[in-house]
Every structure is written in C-alpha cells, then in structure tokens.
Amino acid sequence: MFVGKDECCDPAESQTLDQVLRSSLAWSTVFKQQVLGFIVGKKNYLVHEVMDMRRRTTTPREYATDLTITPYNNVGIIISCYIIGDSTCGQRALYLVGMTGMPIYNVNNNCSTGSTALFLAKQIIESGNAECVLALGFEKMERGSLSPKFLDRTNPLDRHVETMAAVAGFCDSPVPSQLFGNAAVEHMAKYGTKPEHLAKIAYKNHKHSVNNPYSQFQEEYTLEQILASPRIFGPLTKLQCCPTSDGSAAAILASEDFVHLHGLEGQAVEIVGMEMATDLPSTFDENSCMKVAGYDMTKTAAEKLFSKTTYKPEDVHVVELHDCFSANELITYEALGLCEPGKAGDFIDSGNNTYGGRVVVNPSGGLISKGHPLGATGLAQCSELCWQLRGLADKRQVPGAKLALQHNIGLGGAAVVTLYKLGFPHAHAKK
Known part of the structure; x- marks a missing residue:
C-alpha cells in the first residue's frame, strides 16, 4: 500500500502497526525524520522502536524487524503531539493511514x-477506557532559535522571563539561552562550577553521538573546539546548544492482556513509574535562575517517582536527559x-556520567547531537532507553543496563520523569 498521496486505506486491510506508522511518516515533510516507539502495557510495556533524526526518508535498520502487533483498527484512541502548527x-497525518472514527486528541x-502524550496514554490504559492507544509526536521547525509566534497576546513564559531579568538582567x-545560561551562571557562583564543566558535558554528548546512526549530528569535537565555538550567551557556546530539528516519534500503549494476547513478552519493556510536575511558587518567588529553568519541577517529579517505587537514583544504569x-x-x-x-562538577570530572562511570547519561548523544524536534523528543528518548534495556543499542550499548531513567522538560512548564525496566526478563532471555 502506498500512502504518499491523498489516499485513505481501508482498515479492513489489517495493516500491522509497523506498516501504519511507516506510512503515516511518508505523507509530508513533517515526517521526513523518523523516530518511532511502540509501547505496550497496563503495567505499560514498550515492545518495538525505530529512530532517525536526519534529513532522509528511510533508515538502514528501522524496518529490519517485521512487527505484526495488530491491525490499525485495533487502536482505540490517538494522542497527537506537536508545538508549531495549526x-x-x-x-491530517493519520487520516491518510485509516479513518476508523477513533478519538484523536492534539496535545501541546x-x-x-x-x-x-505518553503520560496521558498511560493514564487512559490504566483507567480501562481503551485497550490500545497510539501517541504520535512530530515537529517541523523553522531555522534559528525559538521565538514567540503570537505577539498579540500574553506569552506563557512572560513571568519566567521577568523573574530571570529581575535577577540577572536581559539582553x-x-x-x-538566557534562561538556561543564567541557571549555569548561578550554579557557577554558588558552587564554583567552571565553564569547562559545561563544555565537558557537550564533549561527552557529541562523542556519544558518533555511535548513533540515527543522530542528526555524528561529529566528535575536542574540548577546545567546544569552548572556542561561537558564544551564544554567558558560558554557553554554540556546540553546547541543541539544534532546531524536524522529526517524529510514535508510541503504542495497550493493556497487559494485549501483551500476552500477541506474545510480546520477549520484547516488552515496563514503565515502572512516571511522574509529571509543573511550576511551583519557588519558580518565581526565590530569585533563582536555576528554579526558573525548571530545577524544582524536575526535583519534585523525581522525588515522587522514587518514593512510589522500590528504586533509588543510584540504582539507575542509563539516562536520557533533556540537555537542550x-x-x-x-x-x-x-x-x-x-x-x-x-557536586555536579565533581560528578563530571570523575567521569561518572559516561561509559565506565556510575551511570551513562545520554548515550544517544542527547538533544545536543541527536536533535530536538519538540513534539517528538520525549518519545525519541523513550525509544533509545528501550533499545538499551533490550541490548540492541549496538556500539553505544550500556553494559548490564537493567534500569533506565528518562527526563523530559518544557518551560512554562512541565517536567516528566520516567523509569523503565524489562517487563518479562525470562521471556526476553529466551529470544
């Protein structure tokens, strides 16, 4: 079946979800960069992912596995997520794949x-209101830095910017770059962190990206090159900032019964827990640029997550972290x-954030190298962590990775922190 034109397919054709998402990503330039993730479970299991953030329409490995989960018309609800668009x-994207009359929500x-979108899909499954939910994220971005689109109304970040400006000024x-750069300046003043610590993070992530065939950029830079690249704001140079990116991602969630019905135990990755937090009074009341940039949102979500599970931060082996x-x-x-x-400076200097250290952070190369198509990033992070847990990450594989953590943040604001592990380790071992 070809869905490159304005054609609709008949759900009765019983396409697999792999074919559905492959087709849905072909209809316009919005979907040229592909990041797909399939997530299943009442305990929330991920069962298959493919990813590409570069400017091409196909990838070398993404369809090597023939995933035959379910016909498209088994999907009960769709959550579409994007930021820039009508x-x-x-x-518009999914009508070309099939028109089953299912509810479709659009999230920003x-x-x-x-x-x-993943958080909402998880809640829908857990509530029993659907057996199978598709979360689809995509973004086609303008060149250059992000800027407001609606100048005739209040900007949702006005208060964040005003708070930052009152503390650190505005340029x-x-x-x-000012919001996050001033957070770094505050950390440096408070704890003695150096510009070299920031550059070492970028060095690590660019180095990791060399082993990720789906990364937008795959170049390694020296610490000197990173520090000498054009200065964007304060201690931040160009090679310490994420690029604008086009890309897409998808995740399919279903009940735990669905996993057993389709025999997916061998590849299922469980969402152990997931927490979202929004801004607190401290964001605006404590004259802290770190808190304006979301420090307390992340801290609150992480503390809730660990308090509700049997795990602690030191149990985590691999992390995909929002390194915008x-x-x-x-x-x-x-x-x-x-x-x-x-102690972040010591953590960096000791190499505890990379291979051979305590935990590997951003083995994908992170947003700095992999890219940051806004509506798709959270699902792309999810895909990388599933590959790591299944031992399918090739040269970037984290040895012995059994517990993975995802951190995804948006100013204005929302921070989502998630823990993953293999859902059925014994079934996975038999594959």
Whole structure:
C-alpha cells in the first residue's frame, strides 16, 4: 500500500502497526525524520522502536524487524503531539493511514509534549477506557532559535522571563539561552562550577553521538573546539546548544492482556513509574535562575517517582536527559539525585556520567547531537532507553543496563520523569 498521496486505506486491510506508522511518516515533510516507539502495557510495556533524526526518508535498520502487533483498527484512541502548527494536525497525518472514527486528541506542552502524550496514554490504559492507544509526536521547525509566534497576546513564559531579568538582567541573545545560561551562571557562583564543566558535558554528548546512526549530528569535537565555538550567551557556546530539528516519534500503549494476547513478552519493556510536575511558587518567588529553568519541577517529579517505587537514583544504569543546553544537563544531575547538590562538577570530572562511570547519561548523544524536534523528543528518548534495556543499542550499548531513567522538560512548564525496566526478563532471555 502506498500512502504518499491523498489516499485513505481501508482498515479492513489489517495493516500491522509497523506498516501504519511507516506510512503515516511518508505523507509530508513533517515526517521526513523518523523516530518511532511502540509501547505496550497496563503495567505499560514498550515492545518495538525505530529512530532517525536526519534529513532522509528511510533508515538502514528501522524496518529490519517485521512487527505484526495488530491491525490499525485495533487502536482505540490517538494522542497527537506537536508545538508549531495549526489545530488538528494529528487528524491530517493519520487520516491518510485509516479513518476508523477513533478519538484523536492534539496535545501541546512545550518541549515535554512527547512525554505528556505518553503520560496521558498511560493514564487512559490504566483507567480501562481503551485497550490500545497510539501517541504520535512530530515537529517541523523553522531555522534559528525559538521565538514567540503570537505577539498579540500574553506569552506563557512572560513571568519566567521577568523573574530571570529581575535577577540577572536581559539582553538580545535568544531567550532560551538566557534562561538556561543564567541557571549555569548561578550554579557557577554558588558552587564554583567552571565553564569547562559545561563544555565537558557537550564533549561527552557529541562523542556519544558518533555511535548513533540515527543522530542528526555524528561529529566528535575536542574540548577546545567546544569552548572556542561561537558564544551564544554567558558560558554557553554554540556546540553546547541543541539544534532546531524536524522529526517524529510514535508510541503504542495497550493493556497487559494485549501483551500476552500477541506474545510480546520477549520484547516488552515496563514503565515502572512516571511522574509529571509543573511550576511551583519557588519558580518565581526565590530569585533563582536555576528554579526558573525548571530545577524544582524536575526535583519534585523525581522525588515522587522514587518514593512510589522500590528504586533509588543510584540504582539507575542509563539516562536520557533533556540537555537542550549543557547547562540544563548540569543542574539536572542534582535535581534527579544522580549526585548531591553542588557536586555536579565533581560528578563530571570523575567521569561518572559516561561509559565506565556510575551511570551513562545520554548515550544517544542527547538533544545536543541527536536533535530536538519538540513534539517528538520525549518519545525519541523513550525509544533509545528501550533499545538499551533490550541490548540492541549496538556500539553505544550500556553494559548490564537493567534500569533506565528518562527526563523530559518544557518551560512554562512541565517536567516528566520516567523509569523503565524489562517487563518479562525470562521471556526476553529466551529470544
């Protein structure tokens, strides 16, 4: 079946979901970069993922596995997530795949939109209101830094920017770089962190990206090159900032019965827990640029997550962390509990954030290298962690990875923190 034109397919053709998502990503340039994730479970299991963030329409490995989960008309609800675009884009994309009359929601929650869709899909499954939910995220971005689109109304980040400006001033640099750059400046003043610590984070992530065939950029840079690249704001240079990206991602959730019905135990990855937090009074009341940038949102979500599970931060083996800027990765180490407050510099210097250290952070290359198509990023992170847990990450595989953590944040704001593990380890071992 070809869905490159304005054609609709008959659900009775019983396409597999692999074919459905392959087709849905072909209809327009919005979907040229592909990041797909299939998530299943009442306990929430991920069962298959493929990813590409580069400018091409096919990938070398993404369809190597013939996934035959279920016909498209078994999907009960769809959650579409994007930030830049007109209303009902999800319908426009998926009507070309099949028109079953299913409910389709369109979600926008800034850079955490992909994880927000996953969060909602998980709740729908757990409530019993659907057996199978598709979360579809995509973004086609303009070149250059992010800027407001609606100048005739209040910007949702006005209060964040005003709070930052009252503490640190305001200039003509891109606003996101000021928000996160000033968080780094505060950390440096408070704890003695150096610009080299920020550069080391970017060095690590660019180095990791070399082994990720689905990364938008796959170049390694020296620490000197990173520090010498054009300065964007404060200590942040160009090679410490994520690029604008086009991309897409998808995740399918279903009840635990669905996993057993389709014999997916051998590849199922369980969502152990998932928490979302929004801004607290401290964001605006404590004159802290770190808190304006979401430190307390992340800390709150992480603490709730660990308190509801049997795990602690030190149990985590691999992390996909929202490194929109190296500054955010630095402060988030502490907010997630990966190291003590004020100890991020030591954590970096000791190599505890990469292979051979305590935990591997952003083996994919992170947003800095992999790319950051806003509506898809959360689902792309999810895909990488599933590959890691299944031992399918090739040269970037984290040895012995059994517990994975995902961190996805959007200013304005929402932070989503998630834990994953293999759902049925014995079944996986038999594959």
